[in-house]
Amino acid sequence: MTGRNVTSQPSATAFAAVDPAPGALETPVVALSGVSRSFGPTRALDDLSLTVRRGEILGIIGRSGAGKSTLIRCLNGLERPDSGRIEIEGRNIVGLSESELQPIRRKIGMIFQHFNLMSAKTVVDNVALPLKIAGWSKAERRARALELLDLVGLSDKAGAYPSALSGGQKQRVGIARALSARPALLLSDEATSALDPETTRAILTLLKDINRKLGVTVVLITHEMEVVRTIGDRVAVLEAGRIVEEGEVWHVFSDPKTELTQSLLSGVRPQLPAHVASRLATDGQEVVLGVDLTDPALGDGLFVDILDHLPATVHFLHGGIDHIHDQPVARFFLTVPREPAALVEDVTTYLRSINARVEVLGHVSRPV
Numbered sequence: 123m124t125g126r127n128v129t130s131q132p133s134a135t136a137f138a139a140v141d142p143a144p145g146a147l148e149t150p151v152v153a154l155s156g157v158s159r160s161f162g163p164t165r166a167l168d169d170l171s172l173t174v175r176r177g178e179i180l181g182i183i184g185r186s187g188a189g190k191s192t193l194i195r196c197l198n199g200l201e202r203p204d205s206g207r208i209e210i211e212g213r214n215i216v217g218l219s220e221s222e223l224q225p226i227r228r229k230i231g232m233i234f235q236h237f238n239l240m241s242a243k244t245v246v247d248n249v250a251l252p253l254k255i256a257g258w259s260k261a262e263r264r265a266r267a268l269e270l271l272d273l274v275g276l277s278d279k280a281g282a283y284p285s286a287l288s289g290g291q292k293q294r295v296g297i298a299r300a301l302s303a304r305p306a307l308l309l310s311d312e313a314t315s316a317l318d319p320e321t322t323r324a325i326l327t328l329l330k331d332i333n334r335k336l337g338v339t340v341v342l343i344t345h346e347m348e349v350v351r352t353i354g355d356r357v358a359v360l361e362a363g364r365i366v367e368e369g370e371v372w373h374v375f376s377d378p379k380t381e382l383t384q385s386l387l388s389g390v391r392p393q394l395p396a397h398v399a400s401r402l403a404t405d406g407q408e409v410v411l412g413v414d415l416t417d418p419a420l421g422d423g424l425f426v427d428i429l430d431h432l433p434a435t436v437h438f439l440h441g442g443i444d445h446i447h448d449q450p451v452a453r454f455f456l457t458v459p460r461e462p463a464a465l466v467e468d469v470t471t472y473l474r475s476i477n478a479r480v481e482v483l484g485h486v487s488r489p490v
């Protein structure tokens with residue numbers, strides 16, 4: 123069997139990058155086209171097309187019922203679409219029999235919100251389980267499982283049972299198990315949703331590390347925008363079984379185009395202060411502007427220059443500069459007096475001239 127040789131240097135082997143087949147580098151790890159899946163009258167996936175590039179971390183976000191779980195189940199062959207193609211490393215898996223799906227499922231590791239560990243098995247046996255199913259010898263699978271426990275920082279827990287582990291440790295075991303058969307693709311279904319913020323950060327750091335060191339492509343489904351923002355390279359927004367917005371994380375997070383994305387990201391982007399938002403009206407002496415800007419010079423004084431450039435009657439309400447994957451992005455709110463009439467236009471023209479996106483959010487009466 124290929125890919126099961128174990129060397130005498132566990133860590134080196136565990137960290138070795140996944141070797142793609144010749145020519146596979148250009149093939150996306152996942153390519154979906156025109157995938158539909160209905161349950162009675164509900165179209166859970168609706169003519170969905172999506173490509174996952176090799177080596178990337180793709181976050182899939184969407185409201186409850188958007189079709190995220192159905193999508194992930196289609197990717198690992200647990201759900202059959204009514205129509206469309208699902209290619210895993212170039213092979214269409216739609217229509218394959220269970221036995222034909224087995225080797226493809228081995229290329230896909232899966233981690234879950236509630237870890238799904240076997241309570242009657244030790245940590246090392248949990249990690250080795252997929253290898254047992256794949257027919258590895260006892261010695262080989264134990265050696266591989268120990269390498270992976272080393273990779274996830276749990277060498278000292280090999281003989282423990284899951285009940286003796288914390289949530290974060292259980293998820294590390296889940297990650298080690300998912301990686302045991304050297305998958306090309308790791309599917310993460312709300313893997314940090316049951317963890318506290320500190321443990322979440324540690325698990326995300328581990329996932330990013332694994333992605334970079336092993337070259338494993340990661341698709342993560344989550345309702346936690348912070349997760350995508352922290353480790354995602356790209357993000358796809360799902361609504362009613364379709365992708366409604368897709369792009370690099372820093373780009374989508376700094377300039378979300380659809381109302382759905384704006385609403386999903388409201389917790390991780392500066393928002394209009396509540397005392398102003400509650401008073402927004404179609405009339406009032408002050409116009410409220412929302413401004414989004416991405417520019418490498420933002421961190422080098424551009425932000426201060428912009429504020430300096432504005433007339434003294436324009437007030438900065440709230441916002442600032444953030445960094446998403448080292449890209450400085452600014453989002454802020456201004457009030458501009460409605461009179462003189464040309465002022466709002468002058469301010470808007472200036473901000474647009476430096477490539478900011480400016481939105482008139484409404485009016486408020488003084489005092490703001």
Ligand SMILES: Nc1ncnc2c1ncn2[C@@H]1O[C@H](COP(=O)(O)OP(=O)(O)OP(=O)(O)O)[C@@H](O)[C@H]1O
Nearest residue numbers: 161164165166184185186187188189190191192193
């Ligand atoms: N086995 C099923 N039988 C009937 N309806 C289903 C089934 N699976 C999913 N659905 C429906 O398909 C739609 C998409 O469901 P899905 O579970 O994929 O959404 P989701 O985005 O994962 O939601 P959540 O975030 O709440 O888990 C929903 O309307 C759901 O009720």
